[in-house]
Amino acid sequence: MAIGPADRGQWGSRLGFILAAVGSAVGLGNMWRFPYQMAEAGGAAFLILYIFLMFLIGLPIMLAEFSVGRGAKRSPIAALAHFGGPKWKPLGLLFVVTGFMILAYYGVIAGWVLRYTGAFLVTGVVNDPGGTFEAYATGPWAIGMQIAFMAITIGIVYGGVQKGIERAALVLMPLLFAIVAGLAVYAATLDGAGAGYAYYFQTDFSEILDFGVLTSAAGQAFFSLSLGMGAMLTFASYLKRDDDLPQQSGIIAGADFMVAFVAGLMIFPLIFALGLQDQVGESTVGALFITLPQAFANMGDVAGRIVGFLFFAALLVGALTSAISLLEVVTSTAIDSLGWTRAKATLIMGAGITLIGVPCAISLDFLTLYDEIAGELFLVIGALGIAIFVGWIMPNAEAEAAKGSAFGWSIPPWRMLLKFVVPPVILIVLIYQAISTFNVISGMFGG
Ligand code: TRP
Numbered sequence: 293m294a295i296g297p298a299d300r301g302q303w304g305s306r307l308g309f310i311l312a313a314v315g316s317a318v319g320l321g322n323m324w325r326f327p328y329q330m331a332e333a334g335g336a337a338f339l340i341l342y343i344f345l346m347f348l349i350g351l352p353i354m355l356a357e358f359s360v361g362r363g364a365k366r367s368p369i370a371a372l373a374h375f376g377g378p379k380w381k382p383l384g385l386l387f388v389v390t391g392f393m394i395l396a397y398y399g400v401i402a403g404w405v406l407r408y409t410g411a412f413l414v415t416g417v418v419n420d421p422g423g424t425f426e427a428y429a430t431g432p433w434a435i436g437m438q439i440a441f442m443a444i445t446i447g448i449v450y451g452g453v454q455k456g457i458e459r460a461a462l463v464l465m466p467l468l469f470a471i472v473a474g475l476a477v478y479a480a481t482l483d484g485a486g487a488g489y490a491y492y493f494q495t496d497f498s499e500i501l502d503f504g505v506l507t508s509a510a511g512q513a514f515f516s517l518s519l520g521m522g523a524m525l526t527f528a529s530y531l532k533r534d535d536d537l538p539q540q541s542g543i544i545a546g547a548d549f550m551v552a553f554v555a556g557l558m559i560f561p562l563i564f565a566l567g568l569q570d571q572v573g574e575s576t577v578g579a580l581f582i583t584l585p586q587a588f589a590n591m592g593d594v595a596g597r598i599v600g601f602l603f604f605a606a607l608l609v610g611a612l613t614s615a616i617s618l619l620e621v622v623t624s625t626a627i628d629s630l631g632w633t634r635a636k637a638t639l640i641m642g643a644g645i646t647l648i649g650v651p652c653a654i655s656l657d658f659l660t661l662y663d664e665i666a667g668e669l670f671l672v673i674g675a676l677g678i679a680i681f682v683g684w685i686m687p688n689a690e691a692e693a694a695k696g697s698a699f700g701w702s703i704p705p706w707r708m709l710l711k712f713v714v715p716p717v718i719l720i721v722l723i724y725q726a727i728s729t730f731n732v733i734s735g736m737f738g739g
Contacts, residue, residue, distance in 0.1 A: 300365075300627060301453030302530050308458035309535070310543055311465040313527050315613025316518040317548040318468065320401065323607055324576045327556030329512055331492050331572075334499030339553075341500040342509050346545055349717055350513040352709045353675055354524055354541045355693055356682035361528030362537065363692040367624035368522035371529065375686045383677040387522035388625050390674055392641075393666035394521070395618040396649035397659045399445070402611035403437030404428050404581060409608050412601035416593055421585035428581075434653040439646060445615040446642035449623055452634060453530050457616055464609045469551070471606040475599065476554050479561035488560035491569065507724045510717055511672065516548055520675030523617040526624050534696040538703070559584070562599075566590040580607070619645070657736055664729045672725050676718045683710030 303309040330338045364371035369384030407428050411418055418424045428434065448456045479485055499505050514520055528537070559579075563572060566587040573579060588600035619642060626637035652659040682689050694703045 300530070300624065302532065304454045304458055306535060306540075308454070308462055309527065309531060310540060310547075311461040312457050312613070312617070313518075313524060313540075313544045314547045314551075315461045315465050315610075316523050316527065316617035317516060317544060317614075318465075318551045319518075319610045319614035320576060320580070320607070321512065321516045322548065322552040323555045323610060324559070324579050325512060326516060326552035327492065327559055328572075328576075328579065329508060330556060331494070331560065333502075333505045333508070334497065335493045335495040337495050337497045337500045338505070338509065341506070342513060343549070345506075345510050345513045346517075346549065348709065349510050349714055350517045350519065351541050351545055352706055352714055353514055353519045353679055354517055354545060355537055355706055356678050356689075356710060357519060357522070357524040358528040358531075358537045358541060359682060359689055359693040360678070360686065361525035362531045362533075362535070362695075363686075363688075365529050367529065367628040368525055368621065369625055370628045371525060372681065376681060380681060380685070383674070383681065384522065384625075386670060386677070387520075387525075387674055388622055390521040390666045390670040391523065391618045391621040392645055392648070393662050393670070395445075395615055395622070395645050397652040397662040397667070398611065398615055398618065399442045399646060399649045400434060400438045400652040400659060401577075402441045402608070402615060403434060403439075403653070405604055405608045405611055406441050407433070407437045408581070408585065409601065409604040412588070412597055412604060417589045417591075417596040417600060418585045419589055421582045421589065424585070425577075425581045429656060430654055435650055438649060438653050441612075441615070442642060442646040442649075445612065445619055446638050448612075448616055449619045449642070450635060450638040453620075457620060460616065461613060464613055468606050468609040468613075471602050471609075472551060472554055472558060475562075475602060475606075476558040478599065479558050479565070482561055482565035484565040484567075485561035487569070488562070488564035489557075491564060491572075492556050492560045503720075504724070507721045511668075511721050511725065514675050515667075515671060516552060517545060518614070518617060520671040520673075520678065521618075522621050522674070522678075525678075526621045527617065529624070536697045536699070537693055537695075538697050538699040538706075558603075562587050660732065661736065664732045668725055669722075669729045672718060672722045676715060676722060679710050679714040679718060683707065683712075683715065 360371050360375060364374040366374055368387040369381050372380040372384040448460045450456060518524060563569060563583060568583055568587050571583040584603065585600065588596040591599060622641045623634065623637045626632045626641055627634055652662060690703050690707055693706065694700050
C-alpha cells in the first residue's frame with residue numbers, strides 16, 4: 293500500500309470493513325423510511341419492487357463507488373481526478389459538501405435520539421411525547437445534545453480507520469442487530485401484533501405501477517445504501533487489493549435490507565398492539581419521536597422503559613455509525629487534499645460541521661432546508677455523477693471491479709447497467725426530486 297499518504301489507514305479485517313459499511317448504510321432510513329414506504333405503497337408488491345431496484349440501481353452504484361475508492365486509494369476528490377482528470381474534481385467536491393451538510397443536520401437529529409435514550413434510561417417512559425418532543429427539538433438543550441453527539445463522532449473518527457471506525461463498528465453493529473431482532477421477537481408476542489403485520493404487508497400491485505412510487509423506491513434504495521456522496525468510495529479506499537468487491541457489495545446491501553425489513557416487523561406490531569394505528573403518519577420525525585414514545589408509555593412504566601431504551605439505543609447506534617462515515621469523507625479529504633494530519637482534520641472539520649448545524653437546532657426550517665438540498669437533491673446528483681463516471685469515463689473499470697472476485701461473470705452486465713440503465717432511471721428520480729425540493733423551498737419562503 294504505497295499509494296497516498298502513509299498514514300491514511302487500512303482496515304484490519306474484512307469483517308471490519310463490511311460492518312463499517314453496513315454501519316454507514318443502516319440509519320434512520322432503515323428504521324422508519326423503508327417500513328413506512330413499504331406499508332403505504334403496496335406492501336409485498338413494494339418489497340419485490342424494492343429488491344428489484346436494489347439489484348438494478350443500488351448494487352451497481354455501490355460497486356462503482358467501491359471500484360473507484362479501492363482503485364485510487366484516495367479520498368473522493370483525488371480519486372475522481374486520478375481516474376478522470378481534474379475536470380472531475382467538482383463531482384468530488386459535491387460529495388464532500390454533501391457530507392458536510394448532511395452531517396450538520398444529522399447531528400441535530402441524532403442529538404434528539406441521544407436525549408431520548410438518556411431520558412428512558414434515567415427517568416423512565418416519556419409521558420406527553422408531543423410536548424416532550426417540542427421541548428427537545430430546538431433550543432439550548434438541542435444544541436447541547438448535538439454537540440455531545442458530534443463530540444462522540446469526532447472522538448471515534450479521531451482514532452483512525454482501524455482503531456476508531458473499525459473498532460466501533462465491530463462492537464456497535466452486532467449490538468444493533470441483536471436489539472432490532474430482539475424487539476421484533478418481543479413485538480410478535482404482543483396482543484394485536486397481527487394487525488401491525490397486516491398493515492405492513494397489505495399487498496396492492498397497482499401501487500408499484502405508479503411512477504411516483506417507482507421513483508421513491510429507487511431513491512430509497514440508494515439513500516439507504518449511503519450512495520451518491522463518496523462514503524462507500526472513501527471506505528473502499530482503505531481496502532487491501534484482493535477483496536471481492538461484488539461479493540461484499542451483496543453482503544452489505546443484503547444486511548442493510550434485512551435491518552430495514554426487520555425494523556418494520558418491530559415497529560408496526562408495537563404501534564398497532566398499543567392502539568396507535570391512527571397516528572401512523574408520513575413524517576419520520578413524528579413517528580420516531582412522538583408515536584413510538586407514546587407506544588412505549590402505553591406499555592407501562594417498566595416494560596415501556598426497557599423497550600423504549602433499547603429502541604432508542606439501537607437508533608443511536610445507527611445514527612452514530614452513519615455519522616462516522618459522513619465525517620470520514622470530509623476528514624479523509626482534508627488529509628489527502630489539504631495535507632492535514634488526521635487529528636487536525638477531525639477536530640477542525642468536526643467543529644465546523646457542528647457550527648453549521650447549529651441553526652438546525654434553533655429552527656426546524658433550517659433542518660428541512662439542509663435535508664432537501666443535501667440529503668435529497670445533492671445525493672441524487674452525486675449518484676448520477678458516479679454512475680456516469682464509472683460507466684463511461686473510468687479506464688479499466690471492469691478490471692478494477694473484477695480484481696479478486698469470484699463473481700467475474702457479473703462484471704460485464706454491471707458495466708452495461710451503469711452505462712445505459714442507471715443514468716436514465718436516476719435522471720427521472722432527479723427530476724422528481726428537483727421539483728419536490730423546489731416546492732418545499734418556495735413553500736418555506738411563503739411562495
Ligand atoms: N443510509 C443512511 C440511512 O439509511 C442515510 C444516509 C444517506 C447516509 N446517505 C448517507 C449515511 C451517507 C451516511 C453517509 O439512514
